[in-house]
Amino acid sequence: MSYIEVDKNMCNGCAECVAICNYEAISVINEIAVIDRNKCTLCRACIKGCTQSAISILKLHNKADLSNYKGIWVIVEYFDDQLKNTGFQLISKANKLAEISGDKVTAVLIGNSKAENKKLQKTFSDYGVSSVRHITHEGFTRFIPEDAVDVISDQIMEDKPKIVLFLGTIFGRTIAPQIAVRVKTGLTADCTELEIDNKNNLLQIRPTFGGKILATIETPHSCPQMASVRPNVFVEEKMPIPVENVKIERIEVRGKLSFSAKALKEVIRIELGEGSLETPLDEAKVIFCAGLGVGSKEGFEKVEKFAQKCGATIAATRAVVDEGWTDFSKQIGQTGVTVIPELYVAFGVSGAIHHNIGIRNSRKIVAINNDPRASIFKIADYCIVADLFEVLDKMELQGTRQTI
Ligand SMILES: Cc1cc2nc3c(=O)[nH]c(=O)nc-3n(C[C@H](O)[C@H](O)[C@H](O)COP(=O)(O)OP(=O)(O)OC[C@H]3O[C@@H](n4cnc5c(N)ncnc54)[C@H](O)[C@@H]3O)c2cc1C
Numbered sequence: 001m002s003y004i005e006v007d008k009n010m011c012n013g014c015a016e017c018v019a020i021c022n023y024e025a026i027s028v029i030n031e032i033a034v035i036d037r038n039k040c041t042l043c044r045a046c047i048k049g050c051t052q053s054a055i056s057i058l059k060l061h062n063k064a065d066l067s068n069y070k071g072i073w074v075i076v077e078y079f080d081d082q083l084k085n086t087g088f089q090l091i092s093k094a095n096k097l098a099e100i101s102g103d104k105v106t107a108v109l110i111g112n113s114k115a116e117n118k119k120l121q122k123t124f125s126d127y128g129v130s131s132v133r134h135i136t137h138e139g140f141t142r143f144i145p146e147d148a149v150d151v152i153s154d155q156i157m158e159d160k161p162k163i164v165l166f167l168g169t170i171f172g173r174t175i176a177p178q179i180a181v182r183v184k185t186g187l188t189a190d191c192t193e194l195e196i197d198n199k200n201n202l203l204q205i206r207p208t209f210g211g212k213i214l215a216t217i218e219t220p221h222s223c224p225q226m227a228s229v230r231p232n233v234f235v236e237e238k239m240p241i242p243v244e245n246v247k248i249e250r251i252e253v254r255g256k257l258s259f260s261a262k263a264l265k266e267v268i269r270i271e272l273g274e275g276s277l278e279t280p281l282d283e284a285k286v287i288f289c290a291g292l293g294v295g296s297k298e299g300f301e302k303v304e305k306f307a308q309k310c311g312a313t314i315a316a317t318r319a320v321v322d323e324g325w326t327d328f329s330k331q332i333g334q335t336g337v338t339v340i341p342e343l344y345v346a347f348g349v350s351g352a353i354h355h356n357i358g359i360r361n362s363r364k365i366v367a368i369n370n371d372p373r374a375s376i377f378k379i380a381d382y383c384i385v386a387d388l389f390e391v392l393d394k395m396e397l398q399g400t401r402q403t404i
């Protein structure tokens with residue numbers, strides 16, 4: 001574990017470091033720099049900037065007393081009273097890890113949901129979760145990452161879970177690293193497999209070097225051991241015998257929320273409707289994916305408009321994201337989102353292995369491509385060799401929802 005420190009004998013109180021720190025972690029008190037470790041991200045900018053060499057980072061190698069840490073926590077996302085299905089995939093995996101480690105699985109929900117305890121109890125009992133922490137605040141109308149980081153970090157420091165698992169969604173990827181810094185532990189992002197070793201440590205397995213090798217990472221000297229996992233890599237499994245007496249603990253957070261300008265922008269965006277009609281990619285039942293074959297931003301927007309009319313969620317290949325026709329959150333594939341929709345329709349997608357990895361578990365794949373040798377046809381259930389715009393025009397003429 002690393003630890004930042006100011007040498008009081010060397011610091012002259014010049015406050016250079018205060019201006020350098022982008023995280024407002026330093027203040028000068030009584031002519032000595034003081035660092036707020038809850039805010040410090042260990043970026044080291046102040047170390048380079050201090051002419052007195054008064055700031056240093058120490059590495060502590062003494063092992064944490066792991067015996068104080070117990071249980072596996074799964075952070076479950078909870079939008080508009082709806083639990084994300086992908087959370088149950090992670091809970092199912094956590095149940096398997098718990099069978100080996102002998103730990104108890106706790107689901108941690110954040111939201112202002114008024115959901116009845118009974119409804120939540122039934123849902124979680126089917127998935128074998130006997131303990132649920134429901135963290136509420138009347139201001140949690142949406143997930144605001146800054147607030148979730150504060151609340152979850154506090155809970156972790158208080159209750160000391162041994163393992164904490166996050167979904168590798170945009171929200172999970174945003175909060176997990178910040179929480180790891182707060183609670184001073186490690187984090188392996190985007191794992192594709194998790195195991196428990198013979199010392200009850202979490203083995204965090206993920207592809208690296210562009211997917212060429214699988215790295216197994218462990219953090220045996222710090223707790224909690226934390227990982228984020230891509231949605232849709234584990235299978236959701238209900239337990240054969242539901243758990244009885246699911247304990248739901250509601251934790252009311254009081255006080256003001258840290259409503260940053262960024263968070264406010266996010267709420268306005270959602271409240272005004274932009275993006276709110278769409279199901280998130282990893283939960284979507286029908287996906288229309290635009291490849292480079294759409295030819296331009298205008299071509300992408302044509303497919304996007306048609307997707308909206310049909311109630312489908314729009315997605316893209318990396319090539320399209322690289323062109324700047326849409327943003328990264330829409331990218332499917334090895335370095336994007338993994339999906340399992342009922343129906344996936346590819347518009348001008350070649351079917352490169354890096355893309356196909358993310359769609360191979362789709363129930364039905366329809367591919368439209370003007371090249372009969374395109375690789376996407378090897379995994380498609382329905383192959384349409386044609387110009388995608390001609391097909392789009394014909395589909396438009398025949399109506400929308402009814403044709404799907
Ligand atoms: C380490 C690494 C990670 C990667 N991760 C990802 C990832 O996560 N996701 C991803 O998607 N890619 C990823 N890639 C990139 C991937 O290898 C491909 O380059 C990319 O998927 C190709 O995108 P595309 O199918 O849109 O474009 P192209 O390969 O250029 O295919 C366009 C297709 O459109 C067809 N077409 C053209 N015009 C028309 C038309 N008018 N009508 C119908 N069809 C038409 C063409 O025949 C062609 O088959 C990664 C690559 C690397 C090296």
Ligand code: SF4
Nearest residue numbers: 011012014015017050
């Ligand atoms: S820059 Fe160095 S000397 Fe100046 S206040 Fe910060 S720690 Fe002290």
Ligand code: SF4
Nearest residue numbers: 021040041043044046
């Ligand atoms: S290490 Fe970075 S975040 Fe921490 S006090 Fe220094 S400048 Fe600020």
